[in-house]
Amino acid sequence: MRAAAHRVLANGAARFGLTVLLVLCLVALAAPWLGTVDPAWLDAVNMNQKPLTTVEWTGPDNQTAPRTLWMGTDSFGRDVYSRVVYGARVSLVVGIAVALVALSAGTVCGLLAGYFRAIDAVLMRVMDGLMAIPGILLAIALVAAWGASLATVIIAIAIPEIPRVTRLVRSLTLSIREEPYIEAAISVGTPTWKILLRHVLPNAIAPLIVQGTYVCASAILLEAILSFLGLGLPSEIPTWGNIMAEARVTFSQHPHNMLFPGLLLSATVLAVNLLGDGLRDTLDPKFMKRTEGARR
């Protein structure tokens, strides 16, 4: 375990990705103490201010004081810096939660399909069907059906990711179950659930972690897309996607409102992807072969 951690940290891409993500997590957690105001607060006097201007700003406590607007204000007079900092919370929570949900559901399905022939045929046909539906459309449709909240957005983005995880775990299970130690475990009468949890699952962990980072990256992108199209979380909860959605209207005069959330979003997804590539190269060198070079 410790050796694996050392190998990962020796990898430049993984180290870079991890550092960026740690900083972002700290920023998201410490959002109220980073000189932000309530992200939903609007000061109608200061609409559409350019970045780095210092204005007389009326805060939520109705006190007017000079304030430097690092990223300017949007067309409602809300502080873009505060919205972008708070927006990091949604992206990170969605990314991590989707990865956890998709990995857990996919692992259960994959273990069952890989170990029990009877379940395999039916379950994999269902997964093939789910994979034929473009993920983004399925997520959009599910959010439309359930209404947009943090929980529904997470579930809606996780569902299209499940088949891919299932396939991965199934193929790992199929090869692991042929190993001599499984045969040994069966011959001494180990119950099946224990074989799956104690012998099969631990040997699938490394590829699962790698897959999890890619799921996380695409979940962050997909959440931003949903918000950007106006189908995601309502604008009381700032997300990078809905900040950019609101910036579209005034884009020709005030392109900066698109710039900052866009930069942070790209940097975050890049960091997750680099972490994933680093983990893949150090923990699971066979990954590329197994997925035939295609990542999604």
Add this chain to the structure above:
Amino acid sequence: MLAYILKRLAATIPVLAVVAFVVFLLIRIVPGDPAAVIAGNMATNEDIARIRAELGLERPFLAQFALWLAGLVSGDLGQSFFFKQDVIALIAGRVGPTLSLALVTIVLTVLVAVPLGTLAAWRHGGLLDRLLMGLSVAGFSIPVFVIGYLLVYLLAMRIDLLPVQGYRPLAAGLGPWLQHLVLPSITLSSVYVALIARVTRASVAEALTEDYVRTARAKGLPEWRVLVRHALANAAVPIVTVIGIGFALLVGGVVVTESVFSIPGLGTLTVDAVLARDFPVIQGVILFFSLLYVLINLVVDLSYVALDPRIRY
């Protein structure tokens, strides 16, 4: 060969059945009466009663599915209350811009990604290789709409080179059609180029280690011929496979790109339908794209015969 085609066609049936079932379920997971959901906000009680009878809501669940499926097979995707049109006519009217965008994007992607990937594999570990790999990670990471707005800002607003938004049908002339598609297809191709360049690089690099490449070089063929006729030709199968699989990725991009560039295609239709909670249209669009995905991958499978003479069905 014919037997294989039939077998492969038969294999698409369970996939399409699952797709149909998921799409059927979609309306049932919306809280409330499915008939009211389909009828929309402006419906009268008579409308809802009529739709309830059409759906057979008093019958058992599976019978409802069978009824709906029968309608589907005969080409009845239902009515859109919002657009006041048959869903199938609505989709047919919006398919042109979307297919134009997708086609131009695929052509552009292949023209850019395949040569770049091949060159990167040829000079494995070289400057171009490292640059391309770096750019491809960036291509996966930068959202399509960020790239879209960046291009609009630089090429349309700053130097007024190309139209900012909109779409002209091919019937209005090749020039305006292509001109309006340049920015959207560059935008849309960003992810796709990253994916296909990666796969091209990996499979060409593998082909370059084969004995027949050494033989080709030994008999004095010019290097470009070795690359194209021997390495790339043998790497074609995985590349074409990924073009097929990547179609799902492309559809996702289409929805966003059409929205950024105000192209009146199926992507814009999807967004409008979701905002109006027009579920028959959402169902129709999902069915259409899933069917297209299955068909494209069928064609990809069959194209292996042409691409690799070793494959015989």
